[in-house]
Amino acid sequence: MLDKREPSNGEDAQQRYQAILESAARVICARGYDGASMQEIAEACGMTKAGLYHHIETKEKLLLAIMNYGMDLFEKQVISQVIDIADPLERLKACMVKNIKLVTSGSSKEVTIILHEHNTLTGHGRKEMNARKKKYVRFLEAAVTEGIKRGQIRRVNPTLAAFSFLGTVLWTYKWFRHEGELSEEQVANGMVDLFFRGLMPVRH
Amino acid sequence: MLDKREPSNGEDAQQRYQAILESAARVICARGYDGASMQEIAEACGMTKAGLYHHIETKEKLLLAIMNYGMDLFEKQVISQVIDIADPLERLKACMVKNIKLVTSGSSKEVTIILHEHNTLTGHGRKEMNARKKKYVRFLEAAVTEGIKRGQIRRVNPTLAAFSFLGTVLWTYKWFRHEGELSEEQVANGMVDLFFRGLMPVRH
DNA sequence: GGTGAGCTACTTACCGGTCGGTAGCCTCGG
DNA sequence: CCGAGGCTACCGACCGGTAAGTAGCTCACC
Numbered sequence: 001m002l003d004k005r006e007p008s009n010g011e012d013a014q015q016r017y018q019a020i021l022e023s024a025a026r027v028i029c030a031r032g033y034d035g036a037s038m039q040e041i042a043e044a045c046g047m048t049k050a051g052l053y054h055h056i057e058t059k060e061k062l063l064l065a066i067m068n069y070g071m072d073l074f075e076k077q078v079i080s081q082v083i084d085i086a087d088p089l090e091r092l093k094a095c096m097v098k099n100i101k102l103v104t105s106g107s108s109k110e111v112t113i114i115l116h117e118h119n120t121l122t123g124h125g126r127k128e129m130n131a132r133k134k135k136y137v138r139f140l141e142a143a144v145t146e147g148i149k150r151g152q153i154r155r156v157n158p159t160l161a162a163f164s165f166l167g168t169v170l171w172t173y174k175w176f177r178h179e180g181e182l183s184e185e186q187v188a189n190g191m192v193d194l195f196f197r198g199l200m201p202v203r204h
Numbered sequence: 205m206l207d208k209r210e211p212s213n214g215e216d217a218q219q220r221y222q223a224i225l226e227s228a229a230r231v232i233c234a235r236g237y238d239g240a241s242m243q244e245i246a247e248a249c250g251m252t253k254a255g256l257y258h259h260i261e262t263k264e265k266l267l268l269a270i271m272n273y274g275m276d277l278f279e280k281q282v283i284s285q286v287i288d289i290a291d292p293l294e295r296l297k298a299c300m301v302k303n304i305k306l307v308t309s310g311s312s313k314e315v316t317i318i319l320h321e322h323n324t325l326t327g328h329g330r331k332e333m334n335a336r337k338k339k340y341v342r343f344l345e346a347a348v349t350e351g352i353k354r355g356q357i358r359r360v361n362p363t364l365a366a367f368s369f370l371g372t373v374l375w376t377y378k379w380f381r382h383e384g385e386l387s388e389e390q391v392a393n394g395m396v397d398l399f400f401r402g403l404m405p406v407r408h
Numbered sequence: 409g410g411t412g413a414g415c416t417a418c419t420t421a422c423c424g425g426t427c428g429g430t431a432g433c434c435t436c437g438g
Numbered sequence: 439c440c441g442a443g444g445c446t447a448c449c450g451a452c453c454g455g456t457a458a459g460t461a462g463c464t465c466a467c468c
Contacts, residue, residue, distance in 0.1 A: 037456075037457065037458085038457080038458060038459080039456085039457085039458095049458085049459085050459090050460075050461095053458090053459070053460080058458085058459080059458070059459090
């Protein structure tokens with residue numbers, strides 16, 4: 001049970017911890033989880049390895065913390081931005097735009113780590129992350145189902161639609177480059193257009 | 205200059221080498237490149253580490269060999285199966301089905317390694333693999349462009365369409381499970397339907 | 409004067425890779 | 439037909455280096 005008599009101190013400590021997660025995320029994102037040594041991560045945090053271990057328990061728990069932090073970020077910047085949109089089709093479209101921008105902006109390496117290291121965690125931590133991811137899939141499936149009921153979306157398999165959505169959106173982490181010819185906006189809007197309207201010409 | 209008086213011997217050696225690549229691929233696919241030790245890989249090949257090093261130069265060159273083997277497999281089982289289809293739309297659809305089945309079947313771990321370890325190779329080997337991947341993107345873009353010219357596909361950005369295609373298809377390596385509710389056929393056919401027709405209802 | 413944050417110095421284990429050696433087969437001269 | 443020489447495939451033992459993680463100290467600040 002924490003005594004919160006000193007909010008400024010508590011806030012500082014939390015900010016410090018988040019700064020560690022962000023620095024660690026940058027290293028792990030660049031080198032991969034196994035390729036990143038605790039030495040490197042500690043240096044990126046402006047500390048020695050032993051100093052870093054004052055804040056974390058193990059390397060794997062650090063990874064879990066980074067991923068949970070990334071999930072918090074995702075839920076704040078994507079889900080909570082669109083969850084109140086009543087129209088399921090508009091909800092899905094807005095969700096796709098927000099999600100693509102979160103991935104392509106590259107500002108939160110934690111999200112990239114979640115995407116790339118999907119098989120790295122073991123045991124309980126892995127189950128925890130899988131549960132959080134599954135919640136997102138269910139959210140997408142529900143929106144599709146609702147859209148079908150309303151007649152806004154044709155009769156497709158909601159699970160397949162959700163994974164198709166996710167593939168389109170999340171695969172961008174592997175190929176999108178800011179130096180490239182396509183801007184974030186172009187990708188986001190273009191993907192929405194492609195996903196919802198398909199490739200076929202308009203019927204007359 | 206090899207004297208090929210004994211073709212059977214040469215074939216044996218090549219088969220042996222391929223068996224090594226396949227065993228190594230299984231271990232690397234399961235543990236990740238950095239997580240897989242040469243010790244483990246050698247054991248999976250039924251050899252000691254020193255014995256394995258008789259066949260390969262370095263760990264990274266082993267990875268490159270595995271990826272090139274996977275690319276050969278991909279080109280044989282996907283590209284060459286569809287490249288002669290005259291209709292670009294049918295070419296794309298057949299390509300998507302073949303590609304999804306290659307990934308979901310899970311029989312060739314080499315392909316999964318290509319997808320997952322997209323940032324692992326360095327230097328020349330990485331350029332080599334990127335070139336082979338880019339060829340596939342160009343192939344898809346060209347088919348889309350041709351489909352647009354023929355009026356079979358509406359005016360979309362071919363690059364975006366190609367990456368959308370790839371996201372839908374290749375993301376399956378992260379979530380598809382044979383124990384799951386969806387069969388390979390259901391996924392392949394469902395994805396084709398979704399990708400080409402989109403989510404919107406048919407206009408009347 | 410205690411507590412959180414950090415350090416130096418260390419342990420144990422394993423990593424990728426190499427070395428010298430050898431068992432078994434093939435080839436070829438005599 | 440035999441045996442010397444060479445080659446392929448492999449092994450046991452080992453190298454220098456580095457990995458994750460720890461014990462125990464200092465020190466600034468409440």
